[in-house]
Structures are given as structure tokens and as C-alpha cells.
Amino acid sequence: GDSVTQMEGPVTLSEEAFLTINCTYTATGYPSLFWYVQYPGEGLQLLLKATKADDKGSNKGFEATYHKETTSFHLEKGSVQVSDSAVYFCALSTGAGSYQLTFGKGTKLSVIP
Amino acid sequence: EAGVVQSPRYKIIEKKQPVAFWCNPISGHNTLYWYLQNLGQGPELLIRYENEEAVDDSQLPKDRFSAERLKGVDSTLKIQPAELGDSAVYLCASSHTFHNEQFFGPGTRLTVL
Numbered sequence: 019g020d021s022v023t024q025m026e027g028p029v030t031l032s033e034e035a036f037l038t039i040n041c042t043y044t045a046t047g048y049p050s051l052f053w054y055v056q057y058p059g060e061g062l063q064l065l066l067k068a069t070k071a072d073d074k075g076s077n078k079g080f081e082a083t084y085h086k087e088t089t090s091f092h093l094e095k096g097s098v099q100v101s102d103s104a105v106y107f108c109a110l111s112t113g114a115g116s117y118q119l120t121f122g123k124g125t126k127l128s129v130i131p
Numbered sequence: 132e133a134g135v136v137q138s139p140r141y142k143i144i145e146k147k148q149p150v151a152f153w154c155n156p157i158s159g160h161n162t163l164y165w166y167l168q169n170l171g172q173g174p175e176l177l178i179r180y181e182n183e184e185a186v187d188d189s190q191l192p193k194d195r196f197s198a199e200r201l202k203g204v205d206s207t208l209k210i211q212p213a214e215l216g217d218s219a220v221y222l223c224a225s226s227h228t229f230h231n232e233q234f235f236g237p238g239t240r241l242t243v244l
Contacts, residue, residue: 022173061135061222061235062174107173118187119233121173 020045024108024122031098031129039093039125041082041108049110051075051084051091052119056105065093065106098129133157135236137223143242149211152239156204156225163200164233165208166222174222180206181229210241218243 025040043049050069054062066075071086080095091108108122136155144150156163161182166174177196179187182203191198195214200206210217220240224233 059237061224061237063235064232109173118176118179118229119174121175123172 020049020110020112020120022108022110022120022122024106024125027105027124028126028128031127033100033129033131034097035129037093037095037098037102037127039106039108039127041091041093041122043089043091043108043110045089045110045112045120047112048086049112051082052109052111053080053082053091053093054107054109054121056107056124058104062107098127100129100131103127103129135223135225135234137221137236137239139239140237141240141242143244144213146215146243147212149209150213150241151207151209152221152223152241154206154208154223154225154236156206156223157234160225160227160234161203162226162229162231162233163206164222164224164226165198165206166224168220168222168238170219177208179229213241213243215243217241 021044023042052067053065055065056062066077068075068084074083082091082093105124105126107124109119111119138153163180165177168174178191178198180200183200198208220238222238223236226233
């Protein structure tokens with residue numbers, strides 16, 4: 019079945035550091051890929067997405083590129099802020115136009131001043 | 132526009148007691164999802180509704196869990212009786228249709244003692 023593997027957390031970075039959170043997937047067909055963010059006490063929010071190979075999703079300074087050859091969708095940000103502290107979930111969906119989501123376990127990011 | 136509303140936000144019960152969670156989706160959203168999120172894990176789908184019809188309940192433990200979405204708007208998820216292993220966060224999400232982005236509520240954190 020479909021699955022998503024994320025790097026283990028927690029990740030602690032100083033403000034303005036570079037962020038990478040690794041995500042790889044296993045899926046049949048051609049999945050769409052997503053990154054969700056969950057701030058403390060809030061629901062999950064869609065951060066960015068990519069629907070086909072080589073697509074780059076971006077939002078709020080975060081980027082991720084859909085690499086079909088390596089089945090990866092790593093999240094990056096050039097300079098993190100304290101307000102980026104949250105749990106980040108990589109997810110995929112399969113089936114044309116489907117939003118039936120399979121999530122990774124999440125990676126907790128803490129950014130310290 | 133109001134987001135997905137869930138209540139209660141927190142619930143503590145003794146094992147073998149019943150418990151119910153309520154979800155009010157975003158107005159006009161036809162698709163409603165209930166997810167289970169165990170500590171340190173990503174959300175896992177329990178059930179999906181299209182209007183008032185449960186179209187995917189394959190992951191719902193039907194011996195103790197039940198759900199309903201009367202009139203295709205609000206939804207209730209019930210557990211009877213609760214077990215220690217049910218301690219988790221129960222998330223509700225909604226989308227305009229199955230082919231659109233899901234919006235998540237803040238969740239209900241259940242603790243079974």
C-alpha cells in the first residue's frame with residue numbers, strides 16, 4: 019500500500035538557519051504530494067503541494083520539488099523564523115484528482131531565537 | 132469565513148464510558164472526514180462522508196465506533212465503550228468535494244483513564 023516516510027524529529031534550529039525535512043514515498047500510480055503544517059493547538063493547514071513530477075510547490079518561503087526518480091519531496095526553507103515552529107507532515111494522494119491522503123508521522127520543528 | 136469547528140476540544144473519561152465528538156464543517160462543504168491521530172503519528176482516515184452518505188468507512192472499528200452525518204452537515208463520532216487505547220486526537224476535516232483541498236479542525240484530544 020501507499021506510505022510516506024519522514025525524517026525523525028524533533029529538529030531544533032536557530033533562527034535564520036536553513037531547514038530541510040526529508041520525505042520519501044511509496045505509491046502505486048502517480049501520486050500528488052503535499053506538505054501540511056500543524057501549529058500548536060491548531061488543525062493541519064496545507065502548506066504546499068505538487069501534482070506531477072518536477073513540479074515545485076512553494077509558500078511562505080518553503081519549497082519542495084517532486085522528484086519521481088528518487089520518490090522524494092523534501093521540504094526546504096532558506097531562513098527559518100521562530101514562528102515556523104510547528105509539526106510538519108508530508109502526505110500523498112493517489113487517483114486522479116483525489117484528495118484521499120496518506121500521511122507521514124510528522125516532524126516537529128523548534129526554532130530558537 | 133468560519134473554519135471547521137470541533138467540540139469538545141478536550142475530553143477525559145474513564146474506560147468503558149461512552150464519548151461523542153461533534154464536527155461542524157465549513158459551510159457548503161459536501162465532503163467530511165474523520166481522522167484518528169495517535170501521539171507521534173500522522174492522521175489516519177476513519178470515515179469519509181459525501182453529503183449524508185458514508186462512502187468509505189473501511190478503517191472505522193465498527194464494534195465500538197459509530198458515526199453519523201444527519202442532513203449532510205454536522206457530524207458526530209461516537210465511541211462506546213471507550214478503551215485505554217482510544218486515547219488520541221480525533222480530527223475532522225471538510226472539503227467542497229472529494230477532489231478539493233481538505234480543511235482541518237483543531238481536533239478533540241481524548242484521554243481514557
